[in-house]
Amino acid sequence: MKHFAMTALFVGALALSACSKDRFGSDGYGNGAGGAGGDYVAGSASDPRSPAYFNQTVGDRILFAVDQSNLSPDAVQVLTQQATWLIENTSYTAVIEGHADEQGTREYNLALGARRASAVQNFLIDRGVAPNRLQTVSYGKERPLEICSDELCYSKNRRAVTVLAAGAITS
């Protein structure tokens, strides 16, 4: 096992949210300035306390139907595990990003992304995650994950991603 700097663990989240930046000082690009949460052993995604585990095994994202913000049974399953993980790992906060596909006007998609992020936030709070550990942001159609223009890509872009950030709540 090897010790990694905190920021090295965010690679998984990075790929999902290339430009996201949270309010807690940890830069989504992982520039080595972090370390707020302290060191821990990070074997990889097999360490159940690692963000990599959260991203890959728990699942950091859920998908939505066209124009919808209601949670599918699959989404509920993933979010239930997210809630459990967040309750057990209190040294993380999260920004929930809501995204839309490109089939829509810019403003509407921002509002739709806000709905999606909020649906996730409300679910996690209902399952016992402290509200002040969760923030939401909408990217509308500005940050697609897949860049083809057909339903195969669109279905992956209509998503909400729970992006972990290091550091317990400061206030």
Added chain:
Amino acid sequence: MGFKLRKISCLIAACAMFAGGAMSTAVAQSQGPLRIEITDGVIEPLPFAIPDFVAEDGGSNDIARSISRVIAADLASTGLFREIPQDAFISGISNFANPVAYADWKAINAQALITGAVSSAGGNVNVKFRVFDVFSGQPLGEGLQFAGSAAGWRRMAHKVADIVYSRITGESGYFDSRVVFVSESGPKNARRKRLAIMDYDGANVQYLTDSSALVLAPRFSPQGDRVLYTSYETGFPQVYVLDVATVGRRVLSSQEGTMTFAPRFSPDGRTVVYSLSAGGNTDLYTMDIASGQARRLTQAPSIETAPSFSPDGSKIVFESDRSGNQQLYVMPASGGEATRISFGQGRYGTPVWSPRGDLIAFTKQNAGRFHIGVMRTDGSEERLLTASFLDEGPTWSPNGRVIMFTRESQGASGEAALYSVDISGRNLRRVVTEGAASDPAWSPLLN
């Protein structure tokens, strides 16, 4: 930048008066005095000749030619005029003061002739011009002259073109105007965006922000001095107001846990209407810019966004999905009961009230295609002007005659570009920008 405009006193002639106000489609040429009447009939553009402006001193050759070329490009870009190539000319204009040989211009079927002269001294230029109705053998209005700095020569050319356009169509022009937009670079999934401003024809691009934060949908103030836009500077979308001259900016509203976007100025420039999302719900608010006092206009669990004031400031048109999908609604500017105005097939968004007050431009999504369209303010007489994989976000020219919008091509290599179209649906053109561009917003006519 101001310009001195004065009449050339020795050229005063009877000024042809034209009734304005004719809107809608296409061009008709009447048999009487030179005039394009913009009516429903589709007829040929009006042919005009513009010899290179006469340089009245040795140092003015380049600028004289450049000014006449910009005037020609402005007029031709409207689709209402057609330039007669200079190599067809029988005679030239070597002296601005000489009488015009009407027969020579008539012979090449020029209906309008534009002549001018340019002199320069000490970094300043002086531009004189006249317009002639060739077939009636008369000057069209008075000769005029502008004085200004040499650096502002393009603006002087646009001002001349505005006057020519106005004398022939009876409508005000739109060439001396600017467009604020989002300049885009990088791949579709990590696109970098920065605010930029340019002349309406794509010249004189200036960047207002760097690309460190995502920026969206800038909007001009009615005076053209400020720009509202949405930025992710803090990591969360918030509305900012930017001073064009100083490029200084400040956040308009920053309320923890909320997102603000889709801002637009009121006609007096004192109030901003915008969307605020809180707890996943998006409603409309106004804010008094000076006091920061916010007021909530809508209170519904649906999405209310993309608001736009009527030019008299009394009403707001916006989009809402309260009926189940995006449709257009009009309500009093202070809030209150909203009336749905869109009833066609598909979804309607991003409504923008025309500066003349009679039309609303919108984006329509139907059967997998996007359209830019216009309708009357009660929703009647809907007309679609464009169709493509993705057209959105119309903005009006200052005279309400032309609409600019974003067109994005599909697929991984898909890129956004600016296009303009006449409200008749004719004259669709790509606005040339250096790279990819989106979210145009047209300024008022400059002073």
